[in-house]
Amino acid sequence: MSPENRNTCPFGPQYQIYWDMRHALFSRFDQAQVDATGLYTMVPENHAMDMARRAGGGATLDLCSGIGAMSIAFARCGQQVTAVEIDPRRVAMARHNARLYEVADRIDFRAADATAESTLAALPDDIHTLFMDPPWGAGPGDYLKRPVTRLADLELAGLNLVDLTRRLPGREVMLRLPPNFDIGILADIPAEKIAYVSASGYLHWYYARMAREDFLQVPPRSGLEPMSPAARRGFVARHIP
Template sequence: MSELPQDLCPFGAQYQPFWNMRYQLFAKFDEAKVDAGGLYTMVPEAYALEMAKRAGGQKTLDICSGIGSMSIAFARSGQRVIAIEIDEERVAMARHNARLYGVADQIDIRNADVTSDAMLHSLPDDIHTVWFDPPWGNGIGDYRKRPVIRLEDLQLAGMDLRDLVRKIPCQEVMFRLPPNFDTAVFRSVIGEKLKFATKNHLLWYFIRTTREQFINAAY
């Protein structure tokens, strides 16, 4: 089989827009290990670093860490990181990518279900920040099929994210949400509420708040 042209996405035409910006996603993309889902869900490296530097404390828990892009950003910003990913192949990719960026010794990458009691009970009590970027849907652009996405729509293994955070010892919560997210649930929350956007297009919301305020966000 002949090799694909360099500019043609090997994961299929639907991923081509993300392939075209691959060096914005990972500056070291040619040496990184990335799958189709990772390509689609990664935060561009510059944005990842900008969000990561906002974390307080010294230890961050990265929930659903995927191929490791945000964990790496947190580590590059000086954090110790516990990264939880349920997919074994993505765990291997994340470990490779952490070594590639020279931060493997700062990231404890675990292959586990973060909602399981065993995983939750194994977490240390000195986590300062919980970061999550939950799945927005079941594939590229799936979130756009709904006019509005609410917090209760973004569950992990059937668990409301507020209930999950209630089980995790931490000080603050940071997260990325789709552009059609109903931010009214956080109208009374004190903290950072930012919009990441291009000139004409809202990319996502970024919110940083205390654990208590996140847990008590209106149902």
């Protein structure tokens, strides 16, 4: 393949911006297995490692684990990871990618519906951190069609994330949330709160980590403007090169 062809996104022009930053997404991208959805939803490697280091305990449950970016980061930070992904093709990609980073032995990949009773019943009972990064929409930037992304917009199979958490093991909850999320619902919740921004100040996403019991008290909506000082109270801006 010519250098020019290598720099053209094989998934179409709508994904080109993500293709251009592919080596920031995975430093070993040239050997990785990636699909279009994985390309635009993947957490850049440096950011993934920064979030993963914050997990407490030694066992993490990664729901909607996709092609494995966050599961790999958690494993590289010493966690034993249970990774649940509904698409078996993406599970196969994640296993391959974990082998690239030599952490496949630390990740239990499961091709399963994260909301199914059979899946929930088979989860380890020693999970400490529950990481949730559910789909924000149906394609690149799809979430921006909503003025505000509410908690209800991030449901899995019709299950609110709070209700789903009641059925899951874990002592703490870690979330990655879109930049237009109704973060005012977290204003009165004790949590580690980070706004990941670019050097120019562009907001990429929000991160929050809190005790499971505190997340279960989160209201469905806040009534605050997402970018208002009241809504963003407690969030600290963080730039990762």
